[in-house]
Amino acid sequence: MSSFTGKVWKLGDDIDTDIIIPTEFLAMKSVDDMKKHAFHPLRPELAALIKPGDIIVAGKNFGCGSSREQAPEILAALKVGCVIAKSYARIFYRNAFNNGLMLLENDQLYDLCNEGDTLTVELEKGQVKLGERTFQVAAIPPDLLQMVQDGGLVATMRKRNKK
Amino acid sequence: MGMTIGEKILARASGKATVCPGEIVTAKVDYGMSNDGTTHLNIDIFEKKLKADKVFDADKVVFIVDHNIPAESYKSAEVHKKMRRFAQQHKLRFFEGTGVCHQIMLEEFVSPGQLIVGADSHTCSYGALGAFGTGVGSTDFTAVMKSGEIWLMVPETLRFNLHGQFKPGVTSRDLILKILGDIGANGAAYKVMEFGGPALENMTIDDRIVLCNMAVEAGAKSGLFEPDEHVVEYVKSRGREPVALFTSDPDARYEAVYEYDLGALEPMVAIPHSVDDVHPMTEYSDVKIDQGFIGSCNNGRIEALRLAAQILKGRKVHPYVKLLISPASNQVYLEALAEGLVDIFIESGAIMLNSNCSACWGSCQGVIGEGEVLLSTGTRNFKGRAGHPNSSVYLGSAASVAASAITGKITDPRGFLAHE
Numbered sequence: 373m374s375s376f377t378g379k380v381w382k383l384g385d386d387i388d389t390d391i392i393i394p395t396e397f398l399a400m401k402s403v404d405d406m407k408k409h410a411f412h413p414l415r416p417e418l419a420a421l422i423k424p425g426d427i428i429v430a431g432k433n434f435g436c437g438s439s440r441e442q443a444p445e446i447l448a449a450l451k452v453g454c455v456i457a458k459s460y461a462r463i464f465y466r467n468a469f470n471n472g473l474m475l476l477e478n479d480q481l482y483d484l485c486n487e488g489d490t491l492t493v494e495l496e497k498g499q500v501k502l503g504e505r506t507f508q509v510a511a512i513p514p515d516l517l518q519m520v521q522d523g524g525l526v527a528t529m530r531k532r533n534k535k
Numbered sequence: 536m537g538m539t540i541g542e543k544i545l546a547r548a549s550g551k552a553t554v555c556p557g558e559i560v561t562a563k564v565d566y567g568m569s570n571d572g573t574t575h576l577n578i579d580i581f582e583k584k585l586k587a588d589k590v591f592d593a594d595k596v597v598f599i600v601d602h603n604i605p606a607e608s609y610k611s612a613e614v615h616k617k618m619r620r621f622a623q624q625h626k627l628r629f630f631e632g633t634g635v636c637h638q639i640m641l642e643e644f645v646s647p648g649q650l651i652v653g654a655d656s657h658t659c660s661y662g663a664l665g666a667f668g669t670g671v672g673s674t675d676f677t678a679v680m681k682s683g684e685i686w687l688m689v690p691e692t693l694r695f696n697l698h699g700q701f702k703p704g705v706t707s708r709d710l711i712l713k714i715l716g717d718i719g720a721n722g723a724a725y726k727v728m729e730f731g732g733p734a735l736e737n738m739t740i741d742d743r744i745v746l747c748n749m750a751v752e753a754g755a756k757s758g759l760f761e762p763d764e765h766v767v768e769y770v771k772s773r774g775r776e777p778v779a780l781f782t783s784d785p786d787a788r789y790e791a792v793y794e795y796d797l798g799a800l801e802p803m804v805a806i807p808h809s810v811d812d813v814h815p816m817t818e819y820s821d822v823k824i825d826q827g828f829i830g831s832c833n834n835g836r837i838e839a840l841r842l843a844a845q846i847l848k849g850r851k852v853h854p855y856v857k858l859l860i861s862p863a864s865n866q867v868y869l870e871a872l873a874e875g876l877v878d879i880f881i882e883s884g885a886i887m888l889n890s891n892c893s894a895c896w897g898s899c900q901g902v903i904g905e906g907e908v909l910l911s912t913g914t915r916n917f918k919g920r921a922g923h924p925n926s927s928v929y930l931g932s933a934a935s936v937a938a939s940a941i942t943g944k945i946t947d948p949r950g951f952l953a954h955e
Contacts, residue, residue, distance in 0.1 A: 386720050386809055390917040394924070395898040398572065399603070399610035413919035433721035436754060437917060439656040440573055441672035461754055462725045463656055467672035525674050526584045 374495045374517070378427040378453040381418065382487040383411070385431035389464065392435070392443040407446040424451035427491050431457065431482055434475075435464025444468040448524075454493060456500060456509070458482055469516055472524040476500065476509040537784025539692045541727040541759050544667040544781060548650040556691045556788070565649035565666075565778065566595050567679045570636040572602040572896075573654050575614045576673035578621050581680060590625050591683035597628040597644065599636035602892045603899055611898075634864025634890040637661070637832040640668075641744065642866055646770050647762035648779030652679050657832050657914060659750045663743035664770060665762030665781065670751060690725050690756045691790040693718075694783075696732035699798035704949035706842065707742040708834055708912065708932035710795065711749045712803040716813025717793075724754030726790065729783065731761055734797050740769050741838040748833045749914060752810040802947050804910075805930040808918040816935055819945045825907040827852075827940035828921075829933045830861030830888070831895035834912035837862075837870045839933035844876040846937040846951045852884035853943035858936070859901045861888040885940070897921040903928075910939050 390413070397409045410419040428447070434457035435443060444467045447455065454474035468475050476493070478500065485491070485502050492501040498511040512520075522528045538546065542554050549560035569577055581587050590596045598618050603611035615631065622629035630639050636653070637660045645651065647665030651658060654676035661668030671685070679685050695714065701707070715722075728750040730743070743760050750758030760766075761782045770777055802816040829835065829843050840862060852858045860880050862868040868890055871877050880887060894901035895913030902922035903909050909921050909928045916928035931939070934948035941951070 388915075388917045390897075390915070390920050394919050395896055398898070399575075399608065399614055401610075413917075413924035416924070433724065433754065436720055437656065437915060438572075439654060439670045439672050441576055441674060442573075444672075459721060459724065461721065462756060463670050463672060463751075466675055470672060470674035525678070526580055529585065529678075 375493065376425055376453050377490060377492045378425040379423070380427055380429050380485055380487055380489045380491055381422060382485065383428060383430040386433045386436055387430050388437035389435060389440050389443040390437055393440065393446055398440060398442055403442065403445050403449045406442055407449045410446050410450060419450065422450050422452065425453040427453050427493070428455045429482055429485055430455065432459045434460050435468070436461035439463045441467045441471065444471045444473040448473040456481060469519055470525040472520050472522070474520050478507050478509045481507045536788060537786035539727065539729060539783045539787040540665065540761055540781045541667055541692055541729065541757060542689060544648060544650055545687065545689050547648065547779060554689045556689050558689045559686055560689060561684055561686050562650055563684055564595070564652045564679055566597055566644055566651045567653070567676060568597045568599065568636060568640055568651065568658065569654040569676055570602055571600045571604070571611070571614050571618060573673050574598060574618050577654060577677045577680060578617055580674060580677040585677060585681060587681045590627065590680045593626045594628065595683065596680055597640065598622045599639055600631040601634065601636045602896060604632040604891050607899055632889065632891070634866070635832045635835065635892055637748065638836070638863040638867070642773065642864060646775050647766060647777040648781055652676065652685055656751045657748050659755060659757045660744055660748040660832060662747040662750070662757050662759035663740060664766050665760060667757050667759065669757050690727050692727040692729050693723055694789040694792045695728060695730045696792065696794050697730060697734035697797060698732055698794065699734055699796045700737050701797045701800065704934055704952045705800050705802060706932045706934065707738065707745040709800050709803045710797065711746050712805050712813045712930060713800060714795070715749065715752055715805065715811045716803070718753055720752065720809060720811040721754040723750065726755055728753065728755045728758045730758065735760070735763065739838060740765060741836045744836065745833055752914065802932060802935050802949065804935070804945060805916055807916055807927040807929065810916060810930065816931060816945060816947050819929070820947065822929070822945040823908065823943060824856060824910045824939055824945060826903055826909045827856060827858040827936040828894040828901060828909060828911040828913060829936050830859070830863065830893050831913040832863060833914045834933050835861055835863030835867065837867050839912065840867070840871050840876050841874070843933045843937040844879045846934060846948060847883040847885065847941070848879050850883055850941050852940045856940050856943050858885040858940040859888055859894055860885050861893040862890050864890050894921055910936050910945060912936055
């Protein structure tokens with residue numbers, strides 16, 4: 373978990389939560405039904421192509437718009453390794469960690485990587501490697517890292533309660 | 536160092552004398568609100584994952600069914616059943632079909648000085664009454680339902696000084712679109728947008744709600760006004776008392792200060808598919824529309840309806856355009872009925888809808904098909920927001936939607952008002 377390699381899917385600026393999971397799919401019974409429709413308005417084929425460990429690279433303000441928690445939930449359910457964006461909308465940011473989805477921030481990588489590239493993420497060092505180049509990302513504090521590894525805030529709370 | 540109104544509310548809520556931006560506080564919430572867009576998730580987390588048995592305070596948890604009411608599918612009906620069952624079981628404050636959640640909150644619960652957390656991004660609307668409202672997701676909301684508390688980072692504040700007065704046909708809707716165009720869809724990310732200045736004395740509560748409501752479209756954590764005598768009167772007329780009348784100190788710290796002259800504004804339109812792609816309406820006057828929508832937590836209140844009625848009176852909606860009107864709450868609907876506005880709308884050919892989130896969110900009646908164009912007073916124009924992934928949503932004021940519904944294309948409403 374603290375070090376992994378994944379293939380890049382590249383998206384643009386202001387990817388909103390209606391793009392990540394459109395309204396019409398929100399009342400579906402399970403996240404597994406919903407996840408097939410990830411990014412549907414923008415790239416309907418994408419959800420079927422994303423493989424566990426793949427990395428979404430995006431521009432500024434990823435996750436803007438509605439507070440719907442299904443947005444990070446389906447990305448976690450697709451087993452996206454992490455998202456690396458220039459910046460995030462605040463409600464999405466909390467929701468992502470709360471649901472076990474890792475978010476990293478870097479404003480240079482976006483312009484230098486292409487879809488299909490392979491990235492290696494080393495969380496403890498706060499580094500992302502693209503070929504020979506290394507990009508620094510803000511280190512994730514250990515408790516948030518643990519929360520993502522547990523699968524989200526509720527799992528962490530239950531674990532704490534058991535102790 | 537002085538504090539802003541937002542900092543003072545968060546200090547009160549966290550039991551501290553002072554707080555400063557960047558500090559993380561654990562705050563007690565005055566109300567938690569959740570609607571049928573996502574409440575089924577909260578209930579599942581609460582019951583199945585957290586295995587909790589009681590909410591922190593049944594009088595402070597409000598469930599409102601407004602997104603898909605009446606249910607458009609059996610899936611939505613199941614969500615409503617679940618909310619109704621949970622609300623009955625825990626004796627929560629429960630509303631079903633009486634209006635858009637934020638309008639209900641403003642009418643029934645919000646008072647100056649409160650901290651309110653909602654499982655909906657437009658919870659930032661409550662700043663119009665001097666309360667700190669902020670949106671969260673289902674997991675955070677479930678933690679609030681259980682504990683009555685939330686950790687929050689104290690945000691930086693952007694100050695917007697408003698001067699002058701709107702010209703006829705120009706409204707606070709045009710102002711917030713203009714601001715979004717200027718600062719961008721993440722121009723206020725994580726921050727508070729604080730509105731003030733000499734224009735305030737001429738700004739109604741409705742005007743203020745319109746501005747605060749769309750603060751989240753710039754990424755803001757909340758939008759806020761200092762509560763004045765209009766706010767105190769509004770709250771008291773509804774049987775409530777202000778919790779605290781905070782104002783920003785003269786030496787409060789702002790990350791940036793912006794000045795806007797209301798008199799210099801013209802009708803604005805946000806074009807597909809981003810809320811910050813904003814232009815003067817006159818530059819898009821050749822765009823044909825298939826549907827108009829007046830309603831939503833942003834622009835479905837009585838003043839918006841009065842303005843639309845002024846334009847639609849004695850005129851007809853274009854034969855190939857549908858104009859949908861959904862008052863923001865049943866209280867607003869009754870006011871519109873009493874004032875004869877609904878007669879004007881129906882005589883013009885408009886379709887009246889019940890008070891709900893309607894065409895703003897693309898899951899009720901009023902969705903649009905492939906290639907269709909909607910001009911809306913809703914909150915967002917994201918790709919596919921109001922129906923088919925390949926459809927287009929433009930955002931404008933109620934006056935603009937009314938004028939455009941008559942001509943069948945995007946139209947500056949000022950021409951219609953000048954001939955009154």
